[in-house]
Amino acid sequence: NAGVTQTPKFQVLKTGQSMTLQCAQDMNHEYMSWYRQDPGMGLRLIHYSVGAGITDQGEVPNGYNVSRSTTEDFPLRLLSAAPSQTSVYFCASSYSRSGGQPQHFGDGTRLSIL
C-alpha cells in the first residue's frame, strides 16, 4: 500500500516552461488536493477535487490547472512557470469530502524556477 505518491521529487525549470506534477493514490479516496509550502507561510491550498470529473479552486489557484479523470490521479499543471512558483508542492487525499477526515500527504515535489 503506497498511499500518496508524488513524482518527480525534484525539478528545476526555466521561466516560461510548463510541466505537470503527478499525484496518485491507491486508497480509493474521494477527495484530493494540492498545497504549496513556502517558508513562514505554512501550506496553502491551490486546487482540490471532490471526485472524478470535479475540481475547484483553493486559496492560490493562479498559474495552475488541474484535472481529475480517474479516482486515483490528480495532476497539477504549471502553465508558464514563474520564479514565484518556486516552492514545495504537496498532494493530499482523504476518504471523503467531509470536514474532519484525516488527510494523507505525499512526500512532496521540490520545484525551483530559474
Add this chain to the structure above:
Amino acid sequence: QQQVKQSPQSLIVQKGGISIINCAYENTAFDYFPWYQQFPGKGPALLIAIRPDVSEKKEGRFTISFNKSAKQFSLHIMDSQPGDSATYFCAATYPGGGNKLTFGTGTQLKVEL
C-alpha cells in the same frame, strides 16, 4: 490574511521538558482543528485533532487544549524526546468547506539532549 495564527515560529526544549505551541483562529465557523507533524523531506502527517465541543484531548504524550471563547487552541508535548524534533502545523476546517485545511505558519521544534 492569515486565518490561523501560530506561535512561536521556533522552539527549543530540553529532553523531558514540555513543548507548547499555540494557535489562534478568526473564523468562528471552524469546527475541526487538527495538528500535523512534518519531518524534513516528508509530507505532513496527522498527529491529533479536536472538535470545539470538548476542551481537551489527549493521545499519549500529546494533548490539545481548546478554548472556544478565546478562539485559541494549543498543542502540549509532554516528556519531549529528540524524536519529536519536527515542524508542527495547526490547521482548521469549517462545515460546508469540504475538507479544505487552513494551516498555521508552522513551528519548528528542536528537542535537545
